[in-house]
Each structure stands twice: as structure tokens, then as C-alpha cells.
Amino acid sequence: MSITIKSAEDIEGMRVACRLASEVLDYITPHIKPGITTKEIDRLGAECMAQQGTISATVGYQPPGYPPYPASLCTSVNHVVCHGIPNDKPLKKGDIVNVDVTVITKDGWYGDNSRMFLIGECSIAAKRLSALTFEAMWHGIVQVKPGARLGDIGHAIQKFAEGHGFSVVREFCGHGIGQKFHEEPQVLHYGKPGTLEELVPGMVFTIEPMINAGRREVKEFGNDGWTIVTKDHSLSAQWEHTVLVTPTGYEVMTLSAGSPPLPSFVTATKT
């Protein structure tokens, strides 16, 4: 297998899927406050997808060696790094949660994105981790242009995150996406400039750094086969966009009315 290059028509299909994935996050946003359970967030996500006429890419998703994923989205709270399974525990003031949504449209296109949510008033450390992880993702995105390499993206993210005293999770990465959930290439969130695959117009992949406040090591939690936590129990944050390589730069595809404002060093969502 190799990296798929999307045609103009494919890109239209991806734009729709990605906008809808972002709109699922918009839909749940007003409900995410102290007292809501992650299962209720999952139900709201499923309700929105039903209204859209999309389906969740995660329900029943089963990569080799994994049990089928049991929910419509992922909810990763505090020291959960990724793949948290929605449950009946209410969120409380001071929690931080990543909600990760991947939809499939009727035409078979996948859109994948995630955002952090702060539950009520949070610690300065938690707010800082979420905000700087958002910036780290954007430092990766602005590297995207034909002729740049995947290592440029990883390096930009790693340098920024580690420069603020955080660490970058190595075990999970961004990925090509299209009519499959996870395609080539792997998009590492660490690395060396000028290394790895050269970017070509028409490539579409996610950038989704997982950044830990403490050490970078992670481990499986419990026995659900999915939940990943930080080994040292430190907080972890993640943001995710699906990005197209354009002839002149990048187009962030997973945008909608509720997308957060750009960091000050970013001039455009499309270059």
C-alpha cells in the first residue's frame, strides 16, 4: 500500500466529511459542563450523526489485536491520553476532556477531528497544557506544503512542546485518511527536519499530537483493550485536524462555525 493522492472530486468528498465531523463537536459543545457523563456526550454525538446522515467510524472499529470499539466517539479525561471509552461517571469542575469524532459520509469519506474541553474552572496547569497543545498542533499544520517532509511536522511539534517542558507521546500518531479510517502515511509528532516522506498536493492526513504535562510514557489502563493513560498519571491533552496538502500549502478541512480561533502566529486556515 502507498499514500493515496486525492482527486478534485475526492477532495470535495473529504471537505464534506471533515466539516460534518467538526459540526458534531459544535453540537455537543454547549452540553459539556460539570455533571454530564461521557456516555451522554456519546449519545449526543450519535444523535448529531443520525441527523447528518453520517455514521460513526469508531463503533465496532477493530484493528488487528483490538476488541471492537464500543462507542460513537472517544472521550479521554485528564490523564487518559487517547481512546477513552464513554462511561457513566459525571465530569466534574477542573476536569479536562478530549472528544475525538470520526464520521463516515454516505459517499464513504472519513473526517476525523478532536478538541479539548475544560470543565468549569480548571487549574492554570490544565489550561496551559490544553492551550499549548492546540498551538503545538498548529505549529505542525503550518509546516504543510509541497516539498516539505513529514519530519518537518513532527519536529515543529516536538520542539514547541518540549520547549514548554511538556513531552510528546510516541506510541500514537496522525495518519492518512480518505475512504479508510487509517491510511498511510503515519504522521509522527516528533522527529527531524528534512526527513521522511515528501509532501505532495492531494495528500490528506491528520495531525493530532498527544502532549503530556509529565513524562512521555504511556500504558494500557484496565482491561477494556483501548484506554491509554500516562504512566506517571500526569495530565495529557490532544487536538486533531484533518489537513489537505494544496499546491501552495495546506487546507485545514475539519473546520466549522464552532472551531476555536487560530493562534496568533497562524494567518490562514488555507494557504
Ligand code: MF3
Ligand atoms: N479518532 C481516533 C484517531 O484520531 C481513532 C479512534 S479509534 C477508536 O485516529 F476505535 F478508538 F475509536
Ligand code: CO
Ligand atoms: Co485521527
Ligand code: CO
Ligand atoms: Co480522531
